[in-house]
Amino acid sequence: xxxxxxxxxxxxxxxxxxxxxxxxxxxxxxxxxxxxxxxxxxxxxxxxxxxxxxxxxxxxxxxxxxxxxxxxxxxxxxxxxxxxxxxxxxxxxxxxxxxxxxxxxxxxxxxxxxxxxxxxx
Numbered sequence: 001x002x003x004x005x006x007x008x009x010x011x012x013x014x015x016x017x018x019x020x021x022x023x024x025x026x027x028x029x030x031x032x033x034x035x036x037x038x039x040x041x042x043x044x045x046x047x048x049x050x051x052x053x054x055x056x057x058x059x060x061x062x063x064x065x066x067x068x069x070x071x072x073x074x075x076x077x078x079x080x081x082x083x084x085x086x087x088x089x090x091x092x093x094x095x096x097x098x099x100x101x102x103x104x105x106x107x108x109x110x111x112x113x114x115x116x117x118x119x120x121x
Contacts, residue, residue, distance in 0.1 A: 070096025
């Protein structure tokens with residue numbers, strides 16, 4: 001849970017290692033907390049190693065066998081984390097599985113990149 005404004009962002013990586021980060025609400029942990037809201041680009045120097053790490057994290061949390069939605073519409077004011085890996089999407093908002101290992105792998109990848117601000121129209 002986030003007490004106050006929750007970070008809101010979208011992080012995407014293509015199979016070639018091209019990464020984009022769209023920040024709507026600032027992130028809380030350095031070095032990403034230093035980036036103001038906006039759009040950013042980066043290049044992964046070793047996309048294949050990242051894919052291996054992400055596949056291992058996904059397997060560890062049994063991502064492929066998870067339901068696509070963990071929620072309760074009667075419970076309000078909780079943040080949601082929506083992940084997509086290998087074509088499968090999981091929305092984890094209420095009473096879902098512990099995906100800390102997967103989230104940490106995404107956070108590690110985002111923090112390691114050299115983000116460059118890009119203009120959007």
